Amino acid sequence: METRVEKIQLNESGDITVEAELSNGMRKKFHTDAVILALPPRLVAKHIEFSPSLHLNLTTDIVKKPTWMAGQAKVVAVYDRPFWRELGLSGYVLSAVGPLEEIYDASPIKGSGALFGFFGMPPEARKKMGQDKVLKLVVDQLVKLFGSEAKNVKAIFYKDWSTDSETTVEEDLSPLKNYQSYGPLPVEGMWGKKIIFAGTETNSDYSGHLEGALLSAEKAVAEIINYRLKGVR
Template sequence: MIQTKIAIIGAGLSGLYAAYLLEQAKITNYVVLEARDRLGGRVYSEQGFDLGATWIWPELNPELMQLVYQLKLPFSEQFEKGKLVFERQRGIPPVQLSSPWASTPSIRLEGGMSSLVHGLAQQIPAQKILTQQQVTHITQQEQVPIHLSTQNPEGSEIIIEADYVLIALAPRLTAQHILFNPTLPPVLLNQWKDTATWMAPHAKYVAIYSEAFWKKQGLSGQASSHVGPMGEIHDASTSNSHAALFGFLGIPASIRKKVSEADLMAHCRAQLVRLFGSEAATPEYEYIKDWSADNFTATDDDWKTPAVSHGIVPANTPNDQIWHNRIIGIASEWSQHYSGYLAGAIDAAQVGVQRIQQLL
């Protein structure tokens, strides 16, 4: 059994930022529980290229940018100079257009967004983060510490006693994967189940090349397609001369489940050839990440009823006497200002930690 003051469920951005804030406040009696064998949650990079969360908008996300500066993380602006390629219809050649919108400037971190995760993890004592520990049950009685049961891949169980729990899992995952005793209020439980998990129904593809050949054509690397499989494509090159393109697959998750990863990649390469020419046919490396197939991100509800926008923000703590302010949701979907975004993870974690500090 592990006894602690605060248990944080999830070592994605919100969970790690909560731990970072606790360390900054000299509150060291906590533990972070992560079901995966890696840190980061929906932040995931391969070779420094993001297959999960990708952008930060400095003008819109000042608190997140402040953290980037605090951790001294290098970054570069998203490349958008040049024409956009638009593919309207199968069988008709794509056209090149001047960018049809004035976008808010965004940045990407060098080494991918995972560098933010690693930067936070370096500020947290390693022994306080337990990976491959999936929380399955949370139990509480009046005036008794909360009991959390975790299970590792081999089925071994650990019991954690804590006074407070910060839940850095998305609301829907929390409601569907953790059994609460006593049961949470039905209205709240249904609210959490009905909150779509951002990224859960989506998939991303990235192709890495020796050079950014599209720039020689006066193209930005941006593309929009009504044909697919990718509906939206962007330049993913880094400032250290690694060239790449990435795109969001527009095929519904229910269809992707019937297609092999190799076939999906082949269709993505063929689309890049249509849009950017023959040099796109032979990437040095390519990766695909289907978040709908990630059991620690998505449930059946996420790919059956995908989110189309960042929706109504659910309550972050039950209003009944036993659970109120003893369990607090801090995942991005609980943010009142940036629900579903990276900045939302920072905002919701900050709100949750401040609430705990008031109670200690």
């Protein structure tokens, strides 16, 4: 949508004004009865101003919820064909050496081959080394695992979310330890029934997965419908 929400204001009348910046630098205001926030909670805390301010308990809970996989990077190496299968190899790897700690065969049913991997290398190490050196280490690892033909990479796709300001905040660069922090956010007081948090981080059962995002979306929409049926504004 090429729109960045910067401020959400609860007016005395009970309606909400959302202020946003468009991709062309222009600003626009939207008026509504309630808002569903589907971005990671920490990005809400970093990028959106609330007036009046959110309750301290809510703000504290928001910043405690790590953005799932925000410090991770992934890579896909594409080949003319899945040559490792000819060697009787599945393409599945778990490595304590790295730089990729998990590798999977991501090849289509026919045609080219692809190996997909998660990094075990910390964000700080990737940043210090630089993308070119990181990708060289990736290819070197694939050669060690699958033979010299792994050098013949047709294309390589690399995404480091730890460098993406639209995904990651500084706190997300530390290893994820507290899985118990995921779940619904306690929106109370004047903001109750006015802002609803959705997204995989707000689901207790499937946090970090697409199921969690979908379930949280269904829950948020159900809440909005319920408020409207009850005539809540």
